[in-house]
Amino acid sequence: IKHGSGQGTAFDLSGVSITNSADSCIELPDDSTLTWIEGSATDCNTHAYAGQGAVATGDGSTVVMENVDITDAAVNGIIGEADSLWLSNVTIDASSGFSGVQTGTGVAQTGTATSGTDFYAYNVDIDNYNSAMTIHATDSMHMEEITSVGDSNGYSVTPAGASSPAVGATGWSMETVSADGGLTMARTQPGTMNNIDLGGAIQMSGTAPSTDRVAGSTVDAAGMTINGCGWNVNFNGVNLGDGSSDAWVSAN
DSSP: OBOSSOTTOEEEOTTOEEEOOSSOSEEOOTTOEEEEEEEEEESOOTTOOTTOSSEEEEESOEEEEEEEEEEOOSSOSEEEEOSEEEEEEEEEEOSSSOSSOEEEEEEEEOOOOSSSOEEEEEEEEEESEEEEEEEOOOSEEEEEEEEEESOSSOEEEOTTOTTOOOOOOEEEEEEEEEESSOEEEESOEEEEEEEEEESSOEEEESSOSOSSOEEEEEEEESEEEEESSSOOEEEEEEEETTSSTTOEEEEO
């Protein structure tokens, strides 16, 4: 499904299943809206283009997906510069159709707008992508019941991108999040981080956007570093590394 120059077009694909596309199964025009409640996408991006996947959101779009299964999308799952990305009960699984880990990202919201962008994810399962999620949302964030296996890079949450000075949302929730990789977070600050299980490190950087405390319990990671001023972090039930050389905590 592709609409060439139809900027601002609204799509409702509820109940739709798509199979076998050389590039993305859905490629949205910029500033469009997609509502996809119940459906599936299988064998997308069979030519394995770097900037494609199952859903290419375009720039400035609003995407709502619920109860959608994505199976064997090459390189990426959901990718683009959406302004608003809302996911609930979404599975992105590339573990059955490929011999190796896909080189891209399970969910990527990569816009560089310094305001007006949002991200919400509940019960999202990702399998066999090099990076689990890359999120550049600025105004609001929510991450709950998210699992990634087979990744190396885990989660990156950097408002407007890693090189931007933009300050992101504060006081949001990160609950029951796991990955084989770690978590990189800059210039945005959850209020709670509970039941976090990471194979890599937790890295918080930049000046804290709020003096409020980041409170968490049951946090497992290879290590933890805070590189910036003003952070107030209180974690209980922390397990770092395996008790050998990979367990570390640092602050600058």
